[in-house]
Amino acid sequence: MIEFQNVSKVYNSGGKEIRALNSINLKVNKGEIFGVVGFSGAGKSSLIRCVNSLEKPTSGKVIVDGHDLTTISKKRIREVKKSIGMVFQHFNLLNSKTVYANVAMPLILSKVPKDQIKQRVSELLEFVGLGDKAQVYPDQLSGGQKQRVGIARALATQPSILLCDEATSALDPQTTGSILELLKKINKEYGITILMITHEMAVIREICDRVAVMEAGKVIEEGTVFDIFSAPKTNTAQNFVSTVMHDQIPPSILNMMERKQALNHIFHITFVGESTGSPFLSQLSKILDVEINVLFGNITELQGIPFGKLIVEIQGADTEVKRALSYMQAQQILYKEVIAHAS
Amino acid sequence: MLVNSEQIIEALIQTIQMVGFSFIFSIIIGLPLGILLFVTRKGQIIENLPVFTVLNAVINVFRSVPFIILLVAIIPVTRLIVGTSIGTSAAIVPLVFYAGPYIARLVESSLLEVDKGVLEAADAMGATPFQTIFRFLLPEALSSLIVNFTIATIGLIGASAMAGTVGGGGIGDLAITFGYQRFDTTTMLITVAILIVLVQGLQSFGNILSKKIRRG
Numbered sequence: 269m270i271e272f273q274n275v276s277k278v279y280n281s282g283g284k285e286i287r288a289l290n291s292i293n294l295k296v297n298k299g300e301i302f303g304v305v306g307f308s309g310a311g312k313s314s315l316i317r318c319v320n321s322l323e324k325p326t327s328g329k330v331i332v333d334g335h336d337l338t339t340i341s342k343k344r345i346r347e348v349k350k351s352i353g354m355v356f357q358h359f360n361l362l363n364s365k366t367v368y369a370n371v372a373m374p375l376i377l378s379k380v381p382k383d384q385i386k387q388r389v390s391e392l393l394e395f396v397g398l399g400d401k402a403q404v405y406p407d408q409l410s411g412g413q414k415q416r417v418g419i420a421r422a423l424a425t426q427p428s429i430l431l432c433d434e435a436t437s438a439l440d441p442q443t444t445g446s447i448l449e450l451l452k453k454i455n456k457e458y459g460i461t462i463l464m465i466t467h468e469m470a471v472i473r474e475i476c477d478r479v480a481v482m483e484a485g486k487v488i489e490e491g492t493v494f495d496i497f498s499a500p501k502t503n504t505a506q507n508f509v510s511t512v513m514h515d516q517i518p519p520s521i522l523n524m525m526e527r528k529q530a531l532n533h534i535f536h537i538t539f540v541g542e543s544t545g546s547p548f549l550s551q552l553s554k555i556l557d558v559e560i561n562v563l564f565g566n567i568t569e570l571q572g573i574p575f576g577k578l579i580v581e582i583q584g585a586d587t588e589v590k591r592a593l594s595y596m597q598a599q600q601i602l603y604k605e606v607i608a609h610a611s
Numbered sequence: 612m613l614v615n616s617e618q619i620i621e622a623l624i625q626t627i628q629m630v631g632f633s634f635i636f637s638i639i640i641g642l643p644l645g646i647l648l649f650v651t652r653k654g655q656i657i658e659n660l661p662v663f664t665v666l667n668a669v670i671n672v673f674r675s676v677p678f679i680i681l682l683v684a685i686i687p688v689t690r691l692i693v694g695t696s697i698g699t700s701a702a703i704v705p706l707v708f709y710a711g712p713y714i715a716r717l718v719e720s721s722l723l724e725v726d727k728g729v730l731e732a733a734d735a736m737g738a739t740p741f742q743t744i745f746r747f748l749l750p751e752a753l754s755s756l757i758v759n760f761t762i763a764t765i766g767l768i769g770a771s772a773m774a775g776t777v778g779g780g781g782i783g784d785l786a787i788t789f790g791y792q793r794f795d796t797t798t799m800l801i802t803v804a805i806l807i808v809l810v811q812g813l814q815s816f817g818n819i820l821s822k823k824i825r826r827g
Contacts, residue, residue, distance in 0.1 A: 320735055346737035346739065349736065352735070354735040356728060359728075360729055361729075362747065364751050364753060364754075376746065377737065377738050377742050377746065425736075431735075
């Protein structure tokens with residue numbers, strides 16, 4: 269659907285060359301929600317802007333729905349743009365126009381007959397839950413409502429691709445949730461491919477199927493959301509994952525343990541899918557002569573698969589602890605001794 | 612008092628004529644030039660450095676000539692356009708040369724205030740440059756344009772006073788020939804009062820109109 273082939277983008281800023289994109293190769297499949305995450309300045313913005321030709325790559329190819337944007341004429345690019353909707357961080361609505369006129373704008377530009385515009389706009393406003401706000405001006409709306417208008421506008425021409433440029437970054441957490449729900453609904457009901465860039469890992473976890481992590485103009489890691497969240501490889505990806513999935517012993521508990529000098533056998537246990545449901549910790553203490561002390565726990569759902577992390581202290585004789593470990597191995601439970609915290 | 616009320620009314624009509632017509636013609640010239648100045652800027656929708664540079668320089672040249680000198684300097688042009696270099700209609704030509712470039716600058720500055728995000732949205736929708744100007748830029752800038760046009764009109768009232776030099780007449784001319792040169796204090800006070808009312812009225816009108824349109 270969207271394919272980046274060796275895409276680079278170099279800016280000249282005050283005589284200094286800035287490489288915003290560095291040989292990007294990426295493929296977004298039809299019908300999926302693809303997220304790109306990275307710190308500011310990582311090149312996410314440039315990346316998404318190459319998809320609808322708001323920016324032109326310095327080299328490489330951007331292929332959207334079979335069209336190579338780097339070779340076709342300006343007029344053709346304008347046509348392709350009409351099959352791509354875009355939602356912006358700061359909404360970018362016309363303040364001088366009503367909600368109705370804002371949503372109608374892409375249709376007016378395409379010279380759609382008035383009665384059809386009327387029908388389509390009321391349909392869209394109904395869909396985004398703003399059926400009663402047609403004659404209101406954007407300055408009378410909340411941030412979330414403005415973004416709903418932005419989304420309705422982006423969908424007006426029935427695009428096959430929706431680009432979301434930090435679409436929830438200016439919104440509070442609750443509103444973010446409702447906007448993400450709406451995006452999910454769009455993806456499901458209309459089968460629209462969504463490419464979104466964000467610096468919020470929670471957004472990625474919430475709705476994306478696949479994710480790419482960007483740093484310094486490069487895609488440094490790419491995979492399904494499950495893979496990246498359960499086993500991030502690069503430092504940056506680990507940092508991003510840790511913003512939403514804590515796997516550290518809370519400092520207060522650590523202090524307490526240190527005072528008691530009890531930091532002996534601390535393990536980091538990861539459950540995936542089925543194993544999340546089995547009461548293996550209580551089994552351990554029943555079968556073996558060990559006591560289990562849970563220091564930290566976090567169970568979440570990634571793309572419908574339960575995923576849990578536990579930090580436990582296993583108290584008991586060394587031989588018993590060893591037996592406990594082999595039991596875990598037999599149950600195919602991933603564990604790792606947390607050496608860093610042992611004193 | 613050396614003038615009667617009929618003379619004052621006649622002068623008022625002349626002023627309104629001069630300011631009104633030159634305002635209309637200045638908009639006809641200044642608005643497209645201002646738009647062109649904006650859209651040919653670096654990074655704008657039809658970026659064109661040569662056009663921008665030349666236009667920018669030409670506008671600066673006209674803007675740097677004091678009106679009283681412009682008035683005399685373009686007499687041949689005035690004669691070419693209206694067939695005479697004296698009278699109310701002859702005064703309109705230099706007023707347009709004065710206010711046209713001024714309005715172009717004001718239009719440019721109004722357009723520069725438009726949120727870049729809105730233009731990006733236009734680009735993302737596949738709007739043509741023409742659609743971007745008329746569907747996005749001008750509606751978003753309208754409120755600010757009205758404020759700036761008010762400023763330009765008031766500037767024209769001031770400049771029209773000097774148009775008496777070429778026999779344009781008007782309130783300002785009355786103030787100079789009778790109030791100043793013949794020491795008629797009453798005429799001076801009346802004419803100044805009329806000008807104050809005119810300027811205040813226009814400014815309030817512009818402010819109200821702009822406020823009514825402005826959103827967000």
